[in-house]
Amino acid sequence: MKTMNLSGRTITTDKPAFVMGILNATPDSFWSGSRGGLDRAMTMIEQGADIIDIGGESTRPGSDYVSEEEEISRIVPVIKAIRKESDIPISVDTRKSAVMKAAFEEGADILNDISALEDDENMASFCAKENLPVILMHKRGTPGTMQLQTSYPDIFSEISEYLQNRCDYALKYKIKKDRIWIDPGIGFGKNAEGNFKLIKDCGKLCGGQYPVLMALSRKSCIGQVTGKDASGRLAGTIAADLMAVIGGASMIRVHDVAEAVDSLKVYERIKNS
Secondary structure, eight states: OEEEEOSSOEEEESSSSEEEEEEEOSSOOSSGGGBOSHHHHHHHHHHTOSEEEEESSOOSTTOOOOOHHHHHHHHHHHHHHHHTTOOOOEEEEOSOHHHHHHHHHTTOOEEEETTTTOSOTTHHHHHHHHTOOEEEEOOSSOTTTGGGOOOOSSHHHHHHHHHHHHHHHHHHTTOOGGGEEEEOOTTSSOOHHHHHHHHHTGGGGGGGOSOBEEEOTTOHHHHHHHOOOGGGOHHHHHHHHHHHHHTTOSEEEESOHHHHHHHHHHHHHHHTO
């Protein structure tokens, strides 16, 4: 059983990993199937999602950041609508404390920060004050520049060290250790070879001290292996997600919740047979 401590409760799953369903309140996310509002959220809940992750700022390669006002206007109405129907944990994919504060006030539970608390000096103290869990991700540069430099002398060691430093930063600001998760940032300033090394051994990052989220769904490294565009990468995504879980991931962030849930059920049954 996997557990995650939220501000006012602890959630669990009997699946081998939590399934986080992606809901992009953006016009330009790389996979159009992830875009939507309440209807998409309710569908993912019915399919077995443990968490809904809402983003109002696209972080696909080449994208531009948006203002906090725009981001808030995109995500807050969605959170309000979900909260009228469900108490499912809601994660917010943001780098901005003002956005997280507005989302928290409407019922959001988790910060999913691609900047690992770097981009907003007020974010760590806010999360500590509200006792929020944080997901800290590695990236290099910005979405507009991150794929210009993708080689590392030792990718696993470098990213592990970076994430450890960001976890230490969170601890310094009194975020509790049992509320810190890490994400190696597959595709964020990395080439396919580096991505696959991280997927294979993800549970060893930071010496295995922190639970790991893996966000692999329909990413370009899967397309480089299969020769498929984003619309044809579901099978490759399932394979990558299962390898990540075998490698130690405690959560997978996915566009295709029903398929992820089914694959985890089969994996668990075979593992325990």
